[in-house]
Amino acid sequence: MKLHFVTDGRHSAESLVSIITDVHKFADAIHIREKDKSAEDLVELVELLARSGVPKSKLIMNGSVDAAVRSGLAKVQLPSHGLPVKFVKEHYPYLGAGCSVHSAKEAIQREKEGADWLIAGHVFQTNSKNGLEPKGISFLQTVCESVSIPVYAIGGITPGVLPELKKLKIAGAAAMSYVFSADKPVEAAKELARKLKGGTAVEDIL
Template identity: 40%
Template sequence: MLKEIHLISDGRLNPEQLAGLAAAVHDMVDYIHLREKAMSARELLAAAEQLLQAGIPPSKLVINDRIDVALAAGAAGVQLAWHSLPPAGARGIAPGLRLGRSVHSPEEAAQAGRQGADFCLYGHVFPTACKPGQRERGLEQLAAAVRSSSIPLIAIGGITPGNAGAVLSKGAAGIAVMSGICGAPDPAAAAEAYRASVQAAASAMS
C-alpha cells in the first residue's frame, strides 16, 4: 500500500536555496509543492523553472493556488486554497492538472471530492508553529475526515517521523511536511527519516 509524502515550501528560502534543497530530497518525496505566497506570478514561475532546472521532474511539481503558473511551468498539479477557484472551475481551465484542495473539516473533505478534486490536504492534525494559537484537529477528527472523503486525503500539520505512522493508521493516503524538512539542519536526513517511517507504516498495514 503506497503512501505519499508531499514536501511543501515554507516561504523562508530563496529560490536558489529551495532548488538546492529540493534536488537533495526529491528522490525521497512524491510531490514538491511550491507555496510562496509573497511571490508574484513572474517570480513564482522563475522559482518553478529553477526547480525544474535542478532536476525536479515536472510530474512531482505542484504549484500553490496559481493555475496559470502551473500551466506555464508544465507542472503536474495545483493546490487550491480556500480562496482559490473551486475544483470544478479549475478543471474547466486546466483539465490535465492534478487538483488538490485544502480542507479543514470532514464536510469540506466531502465537498472537495464532489467538486472534482483529485486529492485533499487536511489539517492541521497536530500543533504546529505554522498555525500559532490555532487548535489542532487531532487524530479522531482526521479519521472522520478520511471517512467523509471520496478522494485520497493527505494529512498536514505537526507531522514527524515519530507520529507519521499514527496518522497513516487513521486512513490518510499520505503526509505533507513543511518545516520538518525545509527547516531541518539536514533536510536530506530528515526526508530519509520520513520516508522510512512512511514505508514502515505502509508495510505494517499491508
C-alpha cells in the first residue's frame, strides 16, 4: 500500500517547505492542496520545494491544473466540483489525473471519464470535516469494488485505523491532519509509514 500526504492549507509557504522537506521521504506522494494560494504562489512553492531537494515526481498538484503545468508536474488531483477530468485528459493528455469522490456512483463516473486514480472519503472522523459524519469502511469497500483503478482512502487516517484499511483491496491512504497539524510532523509521518508498510522502506527508510 502507498502512503500519500496532503497539505492542509494552514501553513505559510516557508513552513510548508520546511515540513515537506522533512517528511517527503516517508511518503510515496505529496499533494499540494492549498486552496487560498494563487497559481503564482503554487508555482513558486513547487520551485522552493525542488530547490530543497523534494523531487517534483513526488508532487501532485490539487485543484490547479494551471499551476501543475507551469511547474512541470506530471500529476494533478481534481476536486469533486473542480475541472472535469475528461476536459483535463483531452487538453493535457500527458497529465496523470486523480479525482476526489464521495460515492460509488461518482467513482464509477470518474473512471469512465478517464481518471487514473481516486481518493475516496472522508472515511473516518477528522477535524478537517467537523460536523460531517464519516462514510466508514463499508463505503470505501463499495468504492473499491465498483472500479478497476487505484483507490486511496482519506479522512481520519491515523496509525490506529491502518489495520482496517489493510483488510481492503485499496491502493493506499492519504493523510492530512495527522501529519500537517502535528506538533512533530516528522514523527507522525514516520509512524504512519512504519504502520502502513510494516517496516518496509519508503525510499531510503529501512
